[in-house]
Amino acid sequence: MASYVIRRLLIGALVLFLVSVIVFLLVRLLPGDPLTAFVGEGELGTLTPESRALLMARFGLDKSLTMQYVDWVTGLFRGDLGQSIAHGQDISSLVAYSLPITAHVGALSLMIIVFFGITFGVICALKRGTWIDTVLTLLANLGITMPSFWLGILSIYFFSLLLGWLPTSGYTSPFEDFWLSTRQLILPVMVIASTGMAGLVRLGRTVMLEVMMQDYVRTAWAKGLRERVIIVRHELKNAMIPIITVLGMMIGMVFSGSVIVETIFNIPGMGRLTVTALFDKDYQVVQFSVLMMGAIIILSNLIVDISYGWFDPRIRLN
Amino acid sequence: MKKLIWVLLALVLVSSLVLSGCNQEMGTTTSPISPSATTGKTTETPATTKTQSSTTPKSEKYGGTLIMASTLPVRNLGYPGYATSPGDPFYSCPAIESLIDSEYGTYVPRLAKSWDIAEDGKSVTFHLQEGVKFHDGTIMDAEAIKFCFDIARQGERTELRVVNSIDVLGDYTVRFNLDHFDWTFMSTLAICEFARVYSPLAIQTYTPEELATHPVGTGPFKFVDYKRDAYIKYERFDDYWQKDADGNQLPYLDAVEIRMYGEATTGLLAFKAGELHRWDIQVQDIEDIEASGFVVSESIGGQSIIYPDGANPESPFSDVRVRQALAYAIDRVGITEAVGEGYWDPGYQMVGDWSEFGYNPDVKGYPYDPDKARQLLKEAGYANGFKTTIITEMVSDTILAMQENLAAVGIEAKIQEMSQTATVELMWNGWDGLIIGGLGWKGGHADIMSSLVTGYLTPGLRVSMIYPPEVDELVEKIKSEQDLVQRKALMDELEIVFIDKYCVNIPLFETTGFTAMVPYLHGMNIEESFWSSQGKLEKVWLSEK
Numbered sequence: 001m002a003s004y005v006i007r008r009l010l011i012g013a014l015v016l017f018l019v020s021v022i023v024f025l026l027v028r029l030l031p032g033d034p035l036t037a038f039v040g041e042g043e044l045g046t047l048t049p050e051s052r053a054l055l056m057a058r059f060g061l062d063k064s065l066t067m068q069y070v071d072w073v074t075g076l077f078r079g080d081l082g083q084s085i086a087h088g089q090d091i092s093s094l095v096a097y098s099l100p101i102t103a104h105v106g107a108l109s110l111m112i113i114v115f116f117g118i119t120f121g122v123i124c125a126l127k128r129g130t131w132i133d134t135v136l137t138l139l140a141n142l143g144i145t146m147p148s149f150w151l152g153i154l155s156i157y158f159f160s161l162l163l164g165w166l167p168t169s170g171y172t173s174p175f176e177d178f179w180l181s182t183r184q185l186i187l188p189v190m191v192i193a194s195t196g197m198a199g200l201v202r203l204g205r206t207v208m209l210e211v212m213m214q215d216y217v218r219t220a221w222a223k224g225l226r227e228r229v230i231i232v233r234h235e236l237k238n239a240m241i242p243i244i245t246v247l248g249m250m251i252g253m254v255f256s257g258s259v260i261v262e263t264i265f266n267i268p269g270m271g272r273l274t275v276t277a278l279f280d281k282d283y284q285v286v287q288f289s290v291l292m293m294g295a296i297i298i299l300s301n302l303i304v305d306i307s308y309g310w311f312d313p314r315i316r317l318n
Numbered sequence: 319m320k321k322l323i324w325v326l327l328a329l330v331l332v333s334s335l336v337l338s339g340c341n342q343e344m345g346t347t348t349s350p351i352s353p354s355a356t357t358g359k360t361t362e363t364p365a366t367t368k369t370q371s372s373t374t375p376k377s378e379k380y381g382g383t384l385i386m387a388s389t390l391p392v393r394n395l396g397y398p399g400y401a402t403s404p405g406d407p408f409y410s411c412p413a414i415e416s417l418i419d420s421e422y423g424t425y426v427p428r429l430a431k432s433w434d435i436a437e438d439g440k441s442v443t444f445h446l447q448e449g450v451k452f453h454d455g456t457i458m459d460a461e462a463i464k465f466c467f468d469i470a471r472q473g474e475r476t477e478l479r480v481v482n483s484i485d486v487l488g489d490y491t492v493r494f495n496l497d498h499f500d501w502t503f504m505s506t507l508a509i510c511e512f513a514r515v516y517s518p519l520a521i522q523t524y525t526p527e528e529l530a531t532h533p534v535g536t537g538p539f540k541f542v543d544y545k546r547d548a549y550i551k552y553e554r555f556d557d558y559w560q561k562d563a564d565g566n567q568l569p570y571l572d573a574v575e576i577r578m579y580g581e582a583t584t585g586l587l588a589f590k591a592g593e594l595h596r597w598d599i600q601v602q603d604i605e606d607i608e609a610s611g612f613v614v615s616e617s618i619g620g621q622s623i624i625y626p627d628g629a630n631p632e633s634p635f636s637d638v639r640v641r642q643a644l645a646y647a648i649d650r651v652g653i654t655e656a657v658g659e660g661y662w663d664p665g666y667q668m669v670g671d672w673s674e675f676g677y678n679p680d681v682k683g684y685p686y687d688p689d690k691a692r693q694l695l696k697e698a699g700y701a702n703g704f705k706t707t708i709i710t711e712m713v714s715d716t717i718l719a720m721q722e723n724l725a726a727v728g729i730e731a732k733i734q735e736m737s738q739t740a741t742v743e744l745m746w747n748g749w750d751g752l753i754i755g756g757l758g759w760k761g762g763h764a765d766i767m768s769s770l771v772t773g774y775l776t777p778g779l780r781v782s783m784i785y786p787p788e789v790d791e792l793v794e795k796i797k798s799e800q801d802l803v804q805r806k807a808l809m810d811e812l813e814i815v816f817i818d819k820y821c822v823n824i825p826l827f828e829t830t831g832f833t834a835m836v837p838y839l840h841g842m843n844i845e846e847s848f849w850s851s852q853g854k855l856e857k858v859w860l861s862e863k
């Protein structure tokens with residue numbers, strides 16, 4: 001197991017290196033530069049060549065591409081994440097502020113996805129063919145097809161504007177005002193969770209139906225075990241392998257999906273930081289955000305792979 | 319069956335936990351402020367008024383928190399000389415003031431109560447307001463101005479390079495020694511964020527990065543808190559230097575909060591839901607907003623312009639007849655009526671008729687005349703037309719209409735949509751064809767010099783747009799002509815040369831911005847503000863707190 005983990009980590013490091021090169025080059029292929037985004041069209045037009053040169057030097061854009069990459073990577077190894085051009089701050093301070101917010105929203109969304117997605121998927125399988133199955137499957141199909149941007153705006157319009165039940169947007173730390181924080185997060189968490197939940201319901205239903213047809217399940221019924229024991233210990237546990245695989249992918253999806261939701265709901269998390277950095281051509285922020293996303297996905301996949309062994313002893317023994 | 323009951327029970331518990339929070343009033347940052355304050359829904363349409371009766375008892379003006387918002391980013395709110403972006407004046411306006419202001423094309427006092435321009439134009443002496451304090455308690459005097467502007471003029475922005483030195487002549491008298499007189503110097507002092515007045519103590523205490531989001535100035539409100547991508551908060555500055563006409567201490571408001579939205583639609587919904595007191599809107603939203611009981615005010619406007627690559631010798635637009643044909647080919651009146659919904663005006667010269675300082679009624683311009691356009695193209699050797707490209711940030715109905723107009727006279731224009739940064743990049747490095755650009759600003763606050771700067775003096779445009787020596791000479795004279803009557807005469811001459819003779823670029827439309835406000839917000843005076851969202855907040859008050 002240890003050698004497996006080390007091997008996966010080494011491969012992950014190689015992947016991250018490739019990601020760093022690709023994102024470094026790609027972001028610079030986009031038209032424009034941080035200067036034009038920083039100053040804005042209205043004021044950029046009035047900049048003299050001298051002003052422009054001073055700003056390029058301040059942002060380190062006067063160096064060669066190779067030197068910019070080397071400076072960035074060596075800085076990462078020193079713990080220096082770089083400087084944001086747009087915000088004029090260390091990226092570490094930006095991330096220290098934004099990452100917990102995204103983690104908060106993401107964790108809540110994942111909890112809802114896991115709990116309701118698996119629960120409803122199991123219910124659909126157990127009640128297949130009934131009106132419950134029909135309704136839940138229909139909702140799941142809708143959840144998958146509805147784009148989060150559209151769903152977000154619509155939910156604000158309905159729950160905030162028409163009904164006046166919830167705030168339109170914003171984020172408050174739960175330690176500052178727990179109830180305001182909760183009310184502000186209801187809509188964005190539900191929007192992020194909707195797609196994940198829908199996918200998990202459909203997958204859960206399919207996988208549970210397969211497992212329910214297995215011989216060992218029939219044996220368990222024949223032995224007279226209680227329904228709850230059969231579902232939890234025999235059916236659900238065997239259905240978890242593909243579900244965990246999808247959940248691992250969803251961790252990346254939840255963090256990347258937060259890009260749209262955080263922008264719509266005005267949540268100052270990593271997603272919003274990345275989006276504005278992209279529009280601002282804030283190279284170092286984009287580079288670090290993508291690299292961090294890659295690391296999260298690699299780690300989550302690794303955790304998923306390791307967890308297979310816990311759920312399926314056959315994998316452990318092999 | 320039991321499973322279903324457990325699941326439903328869990329749902330009920332979670333729902334009750336969540337919804338229990340909904341019974342409480344919204345927190346201080348989201349207090350409902352819709353026209354109908356009881357339900358958040360509009361149940362009636364109150365009469366919309368732009369001004370409030372002046373008989374309101376002055377005590378009722380005090381109190382309340384003004385909540386505004388923008389989608390613009392924050393760059394530099396509090397350090398002189400560093401680059402800023404268009405949103406910065408808005409976010410810093412509660413706290414930062416300038417030496418002078420721009421109103422209706424001229425300059426008016428602010429922190430400087432008067433000024434004298436030397437006859438030779440080599441210096442401008444400002445006489446400062448007395449008794450003005452910075453938020454940190456220090457005094458705004460001549461030494462403070464010198465300190466602040468010595469940093470500003472040596473910073474990244476070079477507009478103040480015309481200032482050679484700054485002398486302190488007395489406690490409240492300071493002289494800027496210029497290399498030569500240039501109206502853009504006065505324009506810079508009036509409208510540029512980096513050339514405002516900041517506390518020297520704060521500059522010496524904090525780093526530029528800290529001051530970028532922590533402005534310390536002389537404004538009616540002092541900085542309280544900033545959360546990136548969320549808000550910036552200010553509270554009333556009790557030692558503010560201004561009083562109202564009755565001698566009452568300003569400002570009226572207790573606090574100002576400016577929120578930052580990533581998405582304009584969210585901002586609009588927040589405004590309609592009662593979470594904001596004002597929001598900038600598009601022309602197509604006016605009817606809906608007014609029907610909902612809000613007030614709509616015209617705000618900052620600008621001009622839409624076509625920049626042809628006349629400096630490119632291989633371009634058809636290097637021939638003045640082709641540029642004139644282009645100008646004749648566009649049906650500005652038809653487009654403004656169809657797209658502008660009655661709020662736009664056709665533009666035929668550099669400055670619209672809203673300005674006495676720049677508009678020349680003797681300019682012929684190029685009213686819509688496709689036959690004339692075809693004739694000019696034929697004379698220029700393009701009887702069969704030619705192909706070109708329209709570079710724009712957004713393919714709108716206006717662009718499509720213009721494409722049709724050009725096609726009708728034989729100019730086949732392909733539309734190339736590019737991001738704003740890419741468009742600006744092209745303006746700096748040169749382009750082929752036509753670029754649709756903007757020009758600010760119009761209205762009561764507009765400053766002719768800033769219009770000239772953005773529309774003509776922009777350094778990057780010289781790569782592709784023609785700059786006839788005759789035009790250059792006139793512009794230089796205008797910049798340094800102290801006598802406003804003579805300056806107006808030079809502007810009149812410039813308009814004729816720029817438009818009728820050389821057709822350097824093609825003005826299209828005078829556009830207008832709009833700001834929606836709740837009816838109980840008073841004193842904002844959007845029309846008189848330089849920036850659409852930048853009001854003189856010291857006189858703003860809420861009749862519903």
